[in-house]
């Protein structure tokens with residue numbers, strides 16, 4: 669399966685159908701048969717846990733026995749080369765992809781066996797910025813940001829508009845409320861996607877390459893916004909190639925390589941790693 673096929677099915681042209689921008693499922697992805705009640709294995713401090721997750725798409729093994737956890741209120745940065753499974757990992761966290769083996773826990777709840785409606789309830793508390801922003805092309809930018817509020821709350825129209833404006837202002841798009849996504853630059857789309865992901869003040873915010881395509885000043889502003897969001901108690905999962913930005917945002921780090929987690933730990937742990945790939949990553953100064 670090529671990247672293009674995948675993107676067009678899950679990320680791209682298809683508008684989101686959930687508040688945080690959930691695209692259609694790429695495949696039936698049958699639930700793993702868990703059987704019986706799910707047992708939360710973690711303490712109250714864990715927001716997200718992947719437990720021995722493996723996933724293949726046809727013959728392509730993407731994740732192989734991947735385990736990690738993200739502490740509540742912390743920022744977890746997932747690093748790794750292109751095509752190594754970072755976006756697929758984020759999709760597991762929001763339940764858009766189900767593992768072939770292993771389990772995904774959100775605040776102690778096993779989401780791998782949840783039915784669509786229960787999963788939708790869990791997702792209400794999660795915001796997701798897709799790698800390509802995935803805005804509804806037929807709605808204004810303001811309506812894109814308002815979408816999750818209209819879908820998931822009973823707030824009045826004026827309340828929703830005000831809040832959407834505030835969320836757009838947070839990402840520097842206060843003057844772009846009435847524009848169509850097609851009239852935005854790539855970086856502006858990304859910021860609008862971030863505003864939409866944050867529309868409902870999620871407890872868990874997942875962002876896939878938030879600074880890709882942004883100029884360094886805007887990228888720095890997005891970093892600041894993410895740090896500010898973290899300070900309010902939100903848990904962050906950030907996929908990024910931008911190591912300076914990861915250094916600013918991150919508390920916990922992991923490096924994926926060819927479906928395996930090759931390093932995990934604090935910034936100090938990764939900086940001290942002997943692994944050549946981890947070293948190369950940690951020494952880089954740029955990237956999207």
Ligand SMILES: Nc1ncnc2c1ncn2[C@@H]1O[C@H](COP(=O)(O)OP(=O)(O)OP(=O)(O)O)[C@@H](O)[C@H]1O
Pocket residue numbers: 669670671674678694725728730748749750751752753754755756757799
């Ligand atoms: N729904 C899908 N069907 C088939 N293959 C898929 C699907 N989703 C992802 N893949 C494949 O899984 C592999 C990992 O993809 P993923 O998007 O997670 O990479 P990534 O680490 O995010 O890369 P990048 O840094 O370029 O964004 C790729 O080979 C991709 O083509």
Ligand SMILES: [Mg+2]
Pocket residue numbers: 754755756799876
């Ligand atoms: Mg990706």
